[in-house]
Amino acid sequence: MRLVVALGGNALLPRGKPLTPANQVEAVRGAMRILAPISMQENLVITHGNGPQVGMLATLTAQAGAEFAEPFDVLDAQTEGMIGYLIERELRELLPALRQVATLVTLVEVDPKDPAFEDPTKFIGPVFDKDTAEKLAADRGWVVKPDGDYWRRVVPSPVPSAVPGIHTVDALVESGCTVVCVGGGGVPVAWDQVARSYTGIEAVIDKDLATSLLAYQLSASLMVLATDVEGVYEGWGTPAQRLIKTAGPEYLRSGHFPAGSMGPKVTAAAEFAERSLNGEAVIGALGDLAAILDGTAGTRVSRQYSGVTYY
Known part of the structure; x- marks a missing residue:
């Protein structure tokens, strides 16, 4: 079975913990202990987020001055390589020596005229109080928005339209290799018809939407959007x-699901289910992955289901 698993931010950095190398390695190691046995049984593709990491890099390069600030396509590539390296390293520690793992820095095509560029919504980086966030916005030209009780920087998050390297991913999966790709939603690029080449785009693509596109293009049987809750709740936080x-x-x-949390996952799951002939999407906890594969956990989304059922 072709299985695509998207690791949410909490698989790379537990809630409330600072973005230290030790904390990231600890989180990745725990996630790989869950995924390693699965990769021995299924044709596994792993994707992941990068919000905290790309935000930190953007902040650090901005401090060096406008001349040295890296564009977001480069920052996305840097974090995709860094996180992919940690995932591959920890996964190789748990797999037999002959079991192959490959990490790809993956281009993902977007439309430069996407309305997302007029209304940035993707949260990145650390949280601030309102006064600090507004000062940083004024000093550095950021756009900031409230995120719960705090404020954070937001950047455009255009809809992904194609994965140019999909045939490479497909060939690696077909050979039995576990592939780590489309990390952080991939590196956002646009096709320049005049130059006949790709141009980097200042954005961070939603990793769940990019994963949905990837899973569809790979004809995956199952796509799992792993998070830190059991699934999708209607009326979350109410009696x-x-x-x-x-x-x-x-x-x-x-339905109505928060744009900053469950909303993108719901949209990505629905899109995969609509596009796929026989594929199924599941939103659930990474720790429940074995039960998800058994069909006994998570919120399952497919064209074969009509309406809704509850646990």
């Missing part, structure tokens, strides 16, 4: 909250 067991994509699209 009437219910954990969804199965849903058709049209049902999920009709």
